Amino acid sequence: MHENLSEHVHKHLDLAHHAFTYGDGSTGSKRLTKAMANFFNLHFHPTLPITSAHITVTNGCSSALEHLSWAIADPGDGFLLGRPFYGTFIPDLSLRTGATVIPVSFGLTDPLSLDAVEIYELALIAARKDGQRIRGIVLCNPHNPLGRCYSHEVLLGLMCLCEKYDIHFICDEIYALSVWENTVDTQPKAVPFRSCLSLDTWGLVDRSRIHMIWGMSKDFGANGLRLGAVITQDNPMLHAAMVPVALYSSVSSISDHVSANILEDNDWVQAYTRENRRKLGEWYSYVTAWAKKNGIIYAPGGNAAFFLWVDLGSVYQSRRSWTGTESIDVQVMTALLSKKVFLASGKQFGSEQPGWFRIVFACGFEMLEEGLQRIIQTLEG
Numbered sequence: 001m002h003e004n005l006s007e008h009v010h011k012h013l014d015l016a017h018h019a020f021t022y023g024d025g026s027t028g029s030k031r032l033t034k035a036m037a038n039f040f041n042l043h044f045h046p047t048l049p050i051t052s053a054h055i056t057v058t059n060g061c062s063s064a065l066e067h068l069s070w071a072i073a074d075p076g077d078g079f080l081l082g083r084p085f086y087g088t089f090i091p092d093l094s095l096r097t098g099a100t101v102i103p104v105s106f107g108l109t110d111p112l113s114l115d116a117v118e119i120y121e122l123a124l125i126a127a128r129k130d131g132q133r134i135r136g137i138v139l140c141n142p143h144n145p146l147g148r149c150y151s152h153e154v155l156l157g158l159m160c161l162c163e164k165y166d167i168h169f170i171c172d173e174i175y176a177l178s179v180w181e182n183t184v185d186t187q188p189k190a191v192p193f194r195s196c197l198s199l200d201t202w203g204l205v206d207r208s209r210i211h212m213i214w215g216m217s218k219d220f221g222a223n224g225l226r227l228g229a230v231i232t233q234d235n236p237m238l239h240a241a242m243v244p245v246a247l248y249s250s251v252s253s254i255s256d257h258v259s260a261n262i263l264e265d266n267d268w269v270q271a272y273t274r275e276n277r278r279k280l281g282e283w284y285s286y287v288t289a290w291a292k293k294n295g296i297i298y299a300p301g302g303n304a305a306f307f308l309w310v311d312l313g314s315v316y317q318s319r320r321s322w323t324g325t326e327s328i329d330v331q332v333m334t335a336l337l338s339k340k341v342f343l344a345s346g347k348q349f350g351s352e353q354p355g356w357f358r359i360v361f362a363c364g365f366e367m368l369e370e371g372l373q374r375i376i377q378t379l380e381g
Contacts, residue, residue: 026250028057136168142304306362313355
């Protein structure tokens with residue numbers, strides 16, 4: 001898809017002199033925030049139309065999440081984060097802000113199920129009993145690394161939980177347009193994507209505590225543009241609080257310009273995301289077939305993003321005896337790296353079970369096939 005993206009960028013680059021200045025400030029140009037608002041209203045279906053005033057632009061979603069943590073929490077305050085989770089959420093929330101991340105374990109309960117809401121509440125109550133102030137719950141929807149979407153009921157349940165305990169609801173929706181049809185798995189049933197801003201929370205949840213994050217990195221395969229955003233409605237004070245720190249996260253005027261060009265071109269965006277979804281669905285079918293052929297257990301039910309959560313540790317252990325002291329995660333990772341293969345390890349993603357890894361399949365077929373072959377070579381030893 002990079003060929004399509006590159007063609008659009010070069011065709012419409014045409015930088016104005018304004019792009020060589022500080023422009024409209026450090027939180028995104030007026031043109032970009034207007035383009036983003038129109039884009040969100042078209043694709044995310046918010047119950048309350050999004051305006052430019054609801055958007056603070058940053059140089060990537062990590063900065064967006066860090067700014068939210070800085071604005072919402074004091075040093076030592078905590079955020080609940082369900083396992084498994086995107087590993088970089090930990091430093092995003094805590095490294096420079098001094099906040100604390102409290103991983104939530106689910107055991108045999110599906111972390112995206114309605115039953116998980118009660119587990120979040122129990123974790124919150126336990127933290128408070130230990131003297132820990134909780135400031136929010138953080139989700140990634142669609143989920144990373146499981147590649148599934150939260151249902152309307154679960155999202156609303158978690159929002160109501162935040163309202164009950166006077167905390168914030170933060171939802172990273174960076175894979176929102178990378179949702180495709182799963183033609184492989186029957187259980188768990190694939191759930192369509194719903195933005196947290198598309199839920200009718202009137203009379204249930206104060207909208208000022210609901211925060212959505214999105215960026216160009218995943219849906220457009222453009223993490224090099226370094227462009228993300230915080231979208232919060234009915235909370236002008238929060239946006240004002242993020243202005244000072246935005247001095248250190250302002251977006252390049254060229255990235256601002258390029259992103260506005262893309263988001264303003266509705267027909268192109270529709271065609272691009274449609275083709276991207278088709279390819280992702282095909283690649284998912286290919287990689288799950290590979291996993292089944294080689295006896296590798298994977299987390300089924302994915303219908304979003306571009307990765308597969310797989311249990312490589314069980315296969316690795318079944319084919320050799322081991323008397324060392326290293327964990328299975330370290331063993332498999334070391335063996336993979338010896339084959340020049342890097343996969344995100346469940347150890348960094350808070351996996352409750354050892355030996356799980358995330359395979360990213362959004363790459364050229366030759367590279368994907370070669371990588372999968374090397375994984376099998378690693379497992380066979």
